[in-house]
Each structure stands twice: as C-alpha cells, then as structure tokens.
Amino acid sequence: MKTQWYKNAVVYQIYPFSFMDSNNDGWGDIEGIISKLDYIKDLGVTAIWFSPLYKSPDYDYGYDISDYRDIDEKFGTMADFDRLLDECHKRDLKVIMDMVINHTSIEHPWFKKALESPDSPYRDYYIIRKGRRKGNKLLPPSNWDSSFTGSAWERIGETDEFYLHLFCVEQADLNWENPAVRKKIIDILNFWMDKGVDGFRFDVFNMFSKVYPIQDDHQRNTFQKGAQYYVDGPRMHEFLQELNEKALSLHDSYTVGESFRPSEKEAHEYVKEENHELDTIFNFAHLDSDNIGGKKFFWKPFDLLQFKKGLIKPQTDYYKDAWNTLVLENHDNPRCVNRFSIDTEHYRYEAATMLATITYMGFGIPFIYMGQEIGFVNTDFSSIDEMKDPVSHFVYDLMRSYGMPEKLAFNFIKYGARDHSRVPMPWDDSVNGSFNRGHETWQCVNQAYQDINVKKDLNSNRSIYRYYQKLLAIKKTNKAAIYGKTREFDHGNKKIIAYSREYENTTLFVIGNFSKKSVKYVLPEWIRHGEIILNNYDELKKDGVNIVLKPYQAMVLEINKVD
Numbered sequence: 001m002k003t004q005w006y007k008n009a010v011v012y013q014i015y016p017f018s019f020m021d022s023n024n025d026g027w028g029d030i031e032g033i034i035s036k037l038d039y040i041k042d043l044g045v046t047a048i049w050f051s052p053l054y055k056s057p058d059y060d061y062g063y064d065i066s067d068y069r070d071i072d073e074k075f076g077t078m079a080d081f082d083r084l085l086d087e088c089h090k091r092d093l094k095v096i097m098d099m100v101i102n103h104t105s106i107e108h109p110w111f112k113k114a115l116e117s118p119d120s121p122y123r124d125y126y127i128i129r130k131g132r133r134k135g136n137k138l139l140p141p142s143n144w145d146s147s148f149t150g151s152a153w154e155r156i157g158e159t160d161e162f163y164l165h166l167f168c169v170e171q172a173d174l175n176w177e178n179p180a181v182r183k184k185i186i187d188i189l190n191f192w193m194d195k196g197v198d199g200f201r202f203d204v205f206n207m208f209s210k211v212y213p214i215q216d217d218h219q220r221n222t223f224q225k226g227a228q229y230y231v232d233g234p235r236m237h238e239f240l241q242e243l244n245e246k247a248l249s250l251h252d253s254y255t256v257g258e259s260f261r262p263s264e265k266e267a268h269e270y271v272k273e274e275n276h277e278l279d280t281i282f283n284f285a286h287l288d289s290d291n292i293g294g295k296k297f298f299w300k301p302f303d304l305l306q307f308k309k310g311l312i313k314p315q316t317d318y319y320k321d322a323w324n325t326l327v328l329e330n331h332d333n334p335r336c337v338n339r340f341s342i343d344t345e346h347y348r349y350e351a352a353t354m355l356a357t358i359t360y361m362g363f364g365i366p367f368i369y370m371g372q373e374i375g376f377v378n379t380d381f382s383s384i385d386e387m388k389d390p391v392s393h394f395v396y397d398l399m400r401s402y403g404m405p406e407k408l409a410f411n412f413i414k415y416g417a418r419d420h421s422r423v424p425m426p427w428d429d430s431v432n433g434s435f436n437r438g439h440e441t442w443q444c445v446n447q448a449y450q451d452i453n454v455k456k457d458l459n460s461n462r463s464i465y466r467y468y469q470k471l472l473a474i475k476k477t478n479k480a481a482i483y484g485k486t487r488e489f490d491h492g493n494k495k496i497i498a499y500s501r502e503y504e505n506t507t508l509f510v511i512g513n514f515s516k517k518s519v520k521y522v523l524p525e526w527i528r529h530g531e532i533i534l535n536n537y538d539e540l541k542k543d544g545v546n547i548v549l550k551p552y553q554a555m556v557l558e559i560n561k562v563d
C-alpha cells in the first residue's frame with residue numbers, strides 16, 4: 001500500500017487563521033487558501049500541511065479541538081474542505097492534516113460528559129486524580145508543570161479532583177491507557193484518510209504515554225517538572241504501532257510527529273522503518289541554538305556549532321534505516337531571518353536564501369512555513385495587547401509576577417514569541433497586505449508588508465521565492481539531494497557550514513557563510529572542479545585555492561565520478 005511518496009516531497013505549512021481571508025471577516029479561510037493554491041504549487045511544493053481546521057474554541061488557536069470530524073465555521077464548511085482537498089489533488093498536492101490527540105478542548109463532548117457525573121465512562125477518557133490534602137489546603141495530585149507555565153493540574157470545580165493538562169487549562173490530556181480512547185482516535189484517522197487525506201502531523205506525540213502511578217518529580221534542575229514522566233513514556237512505541245497497524249498502514253499515508261524534546265535514542269526508534277511507527281518526526285535541536293535550554297524566550301548569542309550539530313546529527317543517525325525532515329520555521333517560531341545573529345537589515349535576501357540552501361539540501365523533507373519563501377520578517381509589536389498567543393501572555397504574566405517592569409517583561413517575550421509567525425500573510429502593499437479587503441484582522445498586521453510582500457518579491461530581480469523555486473527543483477530531482485549520504489566538513493568552523501551529500505556517482509558539496517563579512521574557505525580538493533549548480537550570488541570569487549564567500553553566500557557544487 002505504501003509508496004513512500006514522501007521521500008522526495010516538499011511540504012508547505014499553512015496556518016489557516018492568517019493565510020488569506022476571502023470573505024473579509026478578519027479570519028483566514030478555506031476559500032482564501034483555494035485562491036492561492038497555484039501560488040503554492042508554483043513554488044515547487046508537493047504537499048500542504050494545514051494547521052488545525054477543526055472546530056475549536058481557540059484558546060490555543062486550533063490546537064484545542066472540540067470536534068475532530070468537522071471544520072470550524074470561521075474557516076468554512078466540510079463542503080469547502082472537500083473542495084480544497086479536490087483542488088489540491090487536481091494540482092498533485094498532497095494534503096497533510098494536523099492531528100492534536102494528546103489532548104482535546106475542554107469543550108469537546110467527551111470532556112463535558114466526563115464532568116457531568118463521577119460515574120460517566122468518559123471520566124476515564126482523561127487523566128483525573130484526587131488532589132492531596134495538606135492541612136486545609138488542597139494540592140494538585142503531583143508537582144508536574146504544564147509546558148505553558150504553572151501547574152499541569154486544574155481542579156474540577158469545588159471537588160477534590162483535578163484533570164491533567166500539559167498545555168493550556170483548556171486542553172485536557174487524553175488517557176491513552178484507555179483502549180476506548182485509542183479506538184476513537186483510530187476511527188478519526190481513518191475518517192480523514194477515507195476522505196482522501198494523505199497524511200498527518202501529530203502534535204506533541206511523544207507525550208501520549210505517561211508513567212503511572214502518577215508521582216512527584218524530585219529531579220533537580222529539570223527544565224520542566226514531570227517531563228521525565230510524560231515525555232517518551234513507556235507505552236509510546238506500542239501506541240504508535242497500534243495507530244500504524246489499524247489506520248496509517250491501511251492507506252498510502254505519511255506521518256510526521258512533532259516531538260517534544262525527545263531523547264535521541266527514542267527519537268530514532270519512532271522513525272525506524274522496521275518499527276512501523278511514524279515515517280518522520282521533527283527535530284528542532286538546531287532551532288535552539290539561540291536560546292537557553294530549549295526555552296525560546298531565554299535568548300542567548302547564536303551558537304553556530306550547536307546549530308550545525310542539531311541540523312546534521314539526525315541526518316547521519318537516520319540515514320540507514322529512517323527518513324528525516326528539515327525545518328527552519330513554523331507557527332511556533334519567530335521568522336528565521338530575524339534569528340541566528342543575522343543582519344536582516346542589510347542582508348535579508350542573502351540570509352533567507354543561504355538558510356534555505358544549507359537546510360534543505362540536507363537529507364530529509366523540506367518543510368516551508370508560509371511567508372518564509374519571501375523572507376518575511378518578525379513583527380514590531382508595540383505592546384502585549386497586540387499579541388494573541390496565550391503563551392506570550394503566560395510568560396509575560398509570569399515575569400510580571402517576579403516583579404519585572406512592564407516594558408522589560410514585554411521586551412523579554414518579544415524575541416521568541418510565537419506571534420511573529422502568526423500575523424496575516426502579506427500578499428501586496430495594499431490595505432492589510434491584501435490578506436483581506438480592510439476588515440480588522442484577528443491578529444495585527446505586520447506593517448513591514450508595505451515593503452516585503454509576495455507581489456514585490458515576485459517582481460524583484462532578487463526574488464527569494466524564485467530562488468526557492470530553483471533550490472526545490474534541484475531538491476526534488478537530483479538523486480544525491482534526495483538520497484545522498486550527509487558528511488559534515490570543518491565542524492569547528494564558527495562562520496561556515498559545509499557538508500557533502502553522496503549518492504552513487506554524484507556528490508554535492510553544500511556550503512554557507514553565516515557571517516556578514518566575506519570569509520575565505522579552502523574547498524576540499526575533490527570538489528574544486530565541481531560545477532556550481534546553485535549560488536545565491538551571481539559569482540564566486542576565488543583566491544588561489546581559496547574561495548571567498550561573501551556575506552551569507554551559499555552554494556551547491558556538484559561533481560560526477562566517471563568510472
């Protein structure tokens with residue numbers, strides 16, 4: 001059944017709230033997406049991942065689902081979705097749905113029924129435990145932290161019971177130990193695949209299995225109390241294998257799991273072909289190279305060696321028995337051109353194209369986040385009120401509770417905020433960037449749209465979109481770019497990333513300069529006569545055996561062995 005179509009796929013992620021608002025109500029919608037499918041297709045993309053389109057009260061903007069079998073009204077109807085699916089397929093674009101099944105919304109009927117009566121069978125759909133009495137205080141069942149700050153337990157009304165939520169209070173964790181829950185999830189996956197959907201992105205999948213009985217986390221210096229009991233839990237592999245056997249393997253599906261700080265060993269096990277679990281997962285280690293310990297808000301100077309290690313290691317680890325993904329942005333990250341110590345003001349084009357080159361020429365499936373293909377930038381938010389993401393508010397409030405002044409607290413959250421990637425897509429320089437026709441947008445518009453927008457990029461002779469087109473054309477057709485083995489060069493170099501991809505008679509050499517100054521580099525001898533098949537500058541300066549890479553210059557050289 002499985003054709004492994006994903007191996008040379010290129011995926012484009014759409015955050016539906018902010019892509020295109022066709023009915024001018026302030027929210028992006030399905031009709032809007034359909035109107036832009038040719039734009040996506042022309043980029044060279046072969047699949048689209050839609051962030052959640054399901055019914056949701058939007059406490060976490062779609063990641064709190066209240067009906068897994070219906071489309072939220074603000075995006076359209078199920079009939080609209082069916083048309084979207086059809087329009088994608090007509091263009092040979094696969095459709096990947098987001099699947100948020102670690103938790104449901106507290107407005108999901110299962111949760112509502114669970115709370116109706118202590119005897120409800122739905123009670124066991126969630127993780128509900130008695131609190132602990134200490135004097136006349138009622139403490140949560142354990143000291144676990146939510147990923148979004150605060151306790152992971154919420155008291156149920158005036159009772160002495162609590163439910164677990166590893167994210168917002170409005171996202172109640174499902175009890176995967178209950179076979180009835182797993183059956184419901186399997187049915188949901190089959191429901192969408194029977195409709196013709198081609199795959200799923202599983203939200204925070206490596207939290208499905210928890211360690212029981214629930215206990216306090218006594219580890220010191222943990223980044224999040226409880227994580228050792230709810231990340232990569234003991235039944236993870238079994239649960240994934242069951243999903244695979246009863247749903248995923250019955251269709252020509254593709255899956256990518258969003259892992260939450262997995263151990264290296266478990267991460268590899270999830271994707272090993274012989275294990276029949278997931279086809280791929282996201283590894284974000286390189287995106288933590290400008291923050292402390294994976295906490296996005298804790299900025300630190302960019303560490304290129306950490307970036308290189310994070311990007312390359314899964315490529316070499318997974319090469320023999322698994323497949324990989326390559327990511328620079330998503331709806332949880334700021335824009336890549338504003339990170340990694342980049343001089344965005346002077347070198348936005350060079351940096352955007354360099355980052356894409358050195359990332360996507362690696363081993364794995366490129367994932368491109370909407371707007372990334374025109375080098376869209378972070379938003380200059382003026383106050384916390386302009387930010388819609390609950391996490392920005394939680395962290396802001398936390399900083400304020402420590403006594404941090406308002407301005408400082410706001411500046412603290414600004415760098416890593418998820419809101420940067422969630423503002424409306426800039427299509428041109430008319431009102432609201434033509435995301436809509438002027439109605440107030442659900443999330444403020446990034447005023448940079450007047451300068452940076454799709455129309456302008458496409459008309460420019462330094463178009464980032466057109467560079468992506470060239471890059472993706474190589475990525476999809478060049479066997480070494482798809483199947484080649486990755487080997488890193490000069491790991492210790494603090495300005496340059498360099499690696500080769502070797503497959504049969506072809507070897508590619510990928511090199512990029514992370515510095516805003518020209519940097520000399522001695523090419524390995526075997527590639528000196530290689531052909532430049534991609535370059536984000538018009539020329540390559542040579543100085544004897546040295547090449548001189550200009551600020552943020554990147555290129556790909558190819559050499560073919562003659563037998």
Ligand code: GLC
Nearest residue numbers: 060063100167203204258332
């Ligand atoms: C994932 C999603 C994120 C969401 C969280 C909880 O990390 O990418 O947007 O807030 O899971 O569902």
